[in-house]
Amino acid sequence: MIIASSALDHIGDEFDKRHLPKRVVLFFDTNTARLFGNGLKTTLKKAEFNYHLVTVAANETAKSFRNAERVYGNLIAAGIDRSYTVLAVGGGVVGDFAGFIAASYLRGLPLIHVPTTLLAMVDSSIGGKVAINHAQGKNLIGFFYPPMLTLIDKAFLNALPTRDVYSGLAEALKYALISDEPFLRYIERHFERIAALQSPHIDTVIKKSVRAKQRIVKLDFKETMGLRATLNFGHTFGHALEKIARYKYLRHGEAVLFGMCCAASLAHAVGNIDEAAFHRIIDLAKRFPIKPSTTKKYFLDVPPKAMLENMSSDKKKSGGRLRFVLLRQLGKAYLSDDAIEAAVIVSAIRAAQQAMAL
Ligand SMILES: NC(=O)c1ccc[n+]([C@@H]2O[C@H](COP(=O)([O-])OP(=O)(O)OC[C@H]3O[C@@H](n4cnc5c(N)ncnc54)[C@H](O)[C@@H]3O)[C@@H](O)[C@H]2O)c1
Numbered sequence: 001m002i003i004a005s006s007a008l009d010h011i012g013d014e015f016d017k018r019h020l021p022k023r024v025v026l027f028f029d030t031n032t033a034r035l036f037g038n039g040l041k042t043t044l045k046k047a048e049f050n051y052h053l054v055t056v057a058a059n060e061t062a063k064s065f066r067n068a069e070r071v072y073g074n075l076i077a078a079g080i081d082r083s084y085t086v087l088a089v090g091g092g093v094v095g096d097f098a099g100f101i102a103a104s105y106l107r108g109l110p111l112i113h114v115p116t117t118l119l120a121m122v123d124s125s126i127g128g129k130v131a132i133n134h135a136q137g138k139n140l141i142g143f144f145y146p147p148m149l150t151l152i153d154k155a156f157l158n159a160l161p162t163r164d165v166y167s168g169l170a171e172a173l174k175y176a177l178i179s180d181e182p183f184l185r186y187i188e189r190h191f192e193r194i195a196a197l198q199s200p201h202i203d204t205v206i207k208k209s210v211r212a213k214q215r216i217v218k219l220d221f222k223e224t225m226g227l228r229a230t231l232n233f234g235h236t237f238g239h240a241l242e243k244i245a246r247y248k249y250l251r252h253g254e255a256v257l258f259g260m261c262c263a264a265s266l267a268h269a270v271g272n273i274d275e276a277a278f279h280r281i282i283d284l285a286k287r288f289p290i291k292p293s294t295t296k297k298y299f300l301d302v303p304p305k306a307m308l309e310n311m312s313s314d315k316k317k318s319g320g321r322l323r324f325v326l327l328r329q330l331g332k333a334y335l336s337d338d339a340i341e342a343a344v345i346v347s348a349i350r351a352a353q354q355a356m357a358l
């Protein structure tokens with residue numbers, strides 16, 4: 001893991017250190033190709049790399065079997081052999097898809113993530129999960145495939161739309177809520193400065209988030225102990241909202257933010273956190289400048305029962321029943337084993353919606 005300005009300038013040294021041939025399959029999406037393609041190609045040429053270019057769609061449709069098959073064909077035709085390393089330059093979509101190809105093509109090529117969205121920097125490029133989607137659900141087909149290296153350079157964020165900055169910030173907030181109460185205070189205190197990408201605040205947020213995720217993943221890499229599952233705080237609710245918004249009208253982080261409000265409400269309903277802690281989370285969530293019409297249509301006006309029905313894909317992943325990540329207190333979370341009655345979940349969702357509407 002390298003978090004630094006101009007992190008890519010030293011990529012040649014990283015290959016030399018590992019005795020790897022300087023050959024890469026360079027993955028972009030159409031946006032990151034347009035924004036960073038030329039710069040990166042120049043850097044690679046200067047460091048005497050050979051590269052083969054793959055560009056995918058700049059949305060969730062890239063993470064499909066059909067696209068994987070197309071790309072395998074392209075790599076075989078281009079004679080890409082095991083001397084190549086996959087370099088994924090983009091957000092979570094490129095990282096997940098290129099990672100999936102890296103894990104499977106010729107039984108696995110080394111993988112380097114170069115995250116270009118805040119969400120990818122603080123979340124998807126860390127922890128070694130790669131996946132594509134299935135018609136029956138997101139991220140259902142994939143691998144635990146740790147990258148050889150993740151290179152984080154915040155300069156990429158200068159081109160990122162504000163909406164995506166806040167989406168990434170929601171995932172950073174997740175780490176604070178589940179594992180680091182002082183980090184929560186930091187985000188509350190410096191919220192505007194972080195969102196404006198000011199130094200050193202944005203750097204601190206990236207570093208603290210990366211460390212929080214690494215700490216958790218190290219102890220429970222394959223998600224068997226219930227610890228890594230706490231990274232899904234707010235996600236059971238969030239995934240339902242994303243599905244209702246047809247993976248189109250909500251950013252992942254926005255859905256997770258609303259989901260965390262519901263999850264906090266549930267933790268309050270079962271008596272873990274008090275009213276003040278619940279409202280602290282709601283007050284912070286309200287500072288995210290999500291369009292009121294979006295908030296209304298895809299959260300406040302969504303019937304709680306519809307949310308519950310749309311949690312089916314999470315149910316499948318956890319053995320046929322819903323398991324919730326609950327806060328024990330601010331900065332501490334656990335995967336609950338308790339069967340929570342539908343009526344309790346529905347009223348917790350309603351309470352979160354009412355609090356957010358005030
Ligand atoms: N593997 C994991 O552990 C993990 C964790 C969280 C999320 N994910 C996955 O990540 C994906 C979401 O990732 P995301 O939010 O980064 O979305 P994304 O990859 O779709 O990127 C969002 C948009 O920003 C554009 N973009 C990327 N970098 C840019 C930049 N620097 N400047 C301007 N535009 C830029 C992209 O082209 C895209 O249009 C989902 O598919 C989700 O399943 C995976």
Ligand SMILES: [Zn+2]
Binds near residue numbers: 123171252256
């Ligand atoms: Zn997430």
